[in-house]
Amino acid sequence: MFQNAYLERVYSDVLKNHPHQVEFHQTVLEVFQSIEKIIPTLPHFEDQGILERLVEPERVILFRVPWVDDAGRVQVNRGYRVQFNSAIGPYKGGLRFDSSVNLSIMKFLAFEQTFKNALTGLPMGGGKGGSDFSSAGKSEGEIMRFCQSFMSELYRHIGPDTDVPAGDLGVGAREIGYLYGYYRKLTNEFTGTFTGKRISFGGSLARTEATGFGICYFAEAMLKRQGGTSLKGKRVLVSGTGNVGTYAIQKAIELGAHVVGINDINHTIHDEEGIDIKTVLSIRSNRQDLGDYGLKHPQATITSNPKDLWKIKCDVAIPCATQNELGIDDAKILVSNGLMALIEGANMPTTLEATHYFQEKGILFSPGKASNAGGVATSGLEMSQNSIRESWTFEAVDQKLQTIMLKIYDACYEASVKVGEPGNLVVGANIAGFLKVYDAMLHQGII
Numbered sequence: 232m233f234q235n236a237y238l239e240r241v242y243s244d245v246l247k248n249h250p251h252q253v254e255f256h257q258t259v260l261e262v263f264q265s266i267e268k269i270i271p272t273l274p275h276f277e278d279q280g281i282l283e284r285l286v287e288p289e290r291v292i293l294f295r296v297p298w299v300d301d302a303g304r305v306q307v308n309r310g311y312r313v314q315f316n317s318a319i320g321p322y323k324g325g326l327r328f329d330s331s332v333n334l335s336i337m338k339f340l341a342f343e344q345t346f347k348n349a350l351t352g353l354p355m356g357g358g359k360g361g362s363d364f365s366s367a368g369k370s371e372g373e374i375m376r377f378c379q380s381f382m383s384e385l386y387r388h389i390g391p392d393t394d395v396p397a398g399d400l401g402v403g404a405r406e407i408g409y410l411y412g413y414y415r416k417l418t419n420e421f422t423g424t425f426t427g428k429r430i431s432f433g434g435s436l437a438r439t440e441a442t443g444f445g446i447c448y449f450a451e452a453m454l455k456r457q458g459g460t461s462l463k464g465k466r467v468l469v470s471g472t473g474n475v476g477t478y479a480i481q482k483a484i485e486l487g488a489h490v491v492g493i494n495d496i497n498h499t500i501h502d503e504e505g506i507d508i509k510t511v512l513s514i515r516s517n518r519q520d521l522g523d524y525g526l527k528h529p530q531a532t533i534t535s536n537p538k539d540l541w542k543i544k545c546d547v548a549i550p551c552a553t554q555n556e557l558g559i560d561d562a563k564i565l566v567s568n569g570l571m572a573l574i575e576g577a578n579m580p581t582t583l584e585a586t587h588y589f590q591e592k593g594i595l596f597s598p599g600k601a602s603n604a605g606g607v608a609t610s611g612l613e614m615s616q617n618s619i620r621e622s623w624t625f626e627a628v629d630q631k632l633q634t635i636m637l638k639i640y641d642a643c644y645e646a647s648v649k650v651g652e653p654g655n656l657v658v659g660a661n662i663a664g665f666l667k668v669y670d671a672m673l674h675q676g677i678i
């Protein structure tokens with residue numbers, strides 16, 4: 232797999248010691264492939280055991296989450312918090328509540344988060360958590376009781392300078408409210424131990440929009456620098472209509488893009504008139520079915536297969552749903568239809584095979600850990616506001632977010648140039664993120 236014997240040894244140990252954790256293997260492989268390009272320049276890399284320490288989470292907390300459903304039956308879910316790396320700051324990363332959650336997915340997300348957080352330039356380490364619980368079909372009471380049970384264990388492992396969770400798939404403002412409320416009750420403290428909070432109890436303006444907006448700011452920088460163009464007038468597809476996709480659609484439209492297709496887990500919506508963001512926002516806030524888009528926009532074509540999205544002709548594709556949602560078959564269709572750029576909005580939404588295919592075909596490609604870092608960066612801004620007991624305006628936060636996204640783009644691009652692969656942002660993001668963590672680990676002793 233690797234020319235370098237040290238990388239080869241540590242990677243085969245990862246396969247052996249973490250069996251069946253395919254998502255975790257995938258993210259480690261991608262990062263190692265990038266690091267291999269700079270190994271000769273890294274002093275004390277092997278003798279300090281940097282790689283062995285990098286792939287082993289500092290701590291994994293796995294716990295039982297019992298709760299009682301509306302019918303009086305006892306339900307048990309599994310809770311996780313993976314505290315992966317705190318070399319550059321307190322663990323930071325979201326909580327995911329989804330039936331697909333398992334240890335491999337938690338570890339992949341926490342590992343990825345370590346480099347993403349480093350790229351933001353803010354002092355945040357990498358962590359991630361969640362549960363195999365899904366809010367879908369549950370009553371408000373059930374969701375609240377689940378969140379309280381989850382927090383009755385997690386609270387002892389987190390804190391404003393220790394570990395600061397936030398939302399992710401299945402964890403929005405509602406869940407964060409229940410989780411934070413119970414944390415506050417148990418600790419008898421009002422601290423910024425959560426981000427993504429409602430504004431009334433310490434949330435930051437623009438945090439809700441930040442991941443999606445940040446993706447578009449990053450896309451603009453990439454299209455300008457590497458394509459001499461912009462989102463304006465481009466045909467765009469966005470997958471996923473959760474917190475990330477929705478605000479990516481909104482900002483892309485604001486920047487003049489023609490968003491012609493969107494999807495969710497059950498539908499693809501193709502609207503040549505351009506997706507109407509107001510309808511999408513109202514469907515989302517009323518927890519309606521995305522298929523209801525057709526009631527107001529009868530001209531749109533709606534199918535029940537989310538994969539149909541990638542068959543729509545486009546210039547720019549922005550996958551914002553979940554890991555490995557876009558495979559080689561989708562990639563081939565997109566390229567044959569004239570795709571110019573792919574900007575990852577979710578964490579690792581493109582398989583490695585599809586990523587390599589896009590790169591071979593000369594498609595501009597941005598990895599999620601760079602282009603979706605605006606969410607966690609704005610969480611970092613929420614932490615700052617909580618610490619100094621201030622709240623900044625929407626415009627002030629949005630301005631800082633834009634500056635951060637441009638800096639992330641520049642850091643990734645510069646790193647890609649340094650290794651002789653200008654424009655390879657996968658390599659650039661991994662190297663720029665890794666070097667910061669490596670320096671911090673190298674100078675803090677063997678811990």
Ligand code: 2IT
Pocket residue numbers: 323324325326395396397398399400426578603604606607608610
């Ligand atoms: O994947 C991510 O970066 C997030 N879910 C946001 C994490 C955060 O702490 O804001």
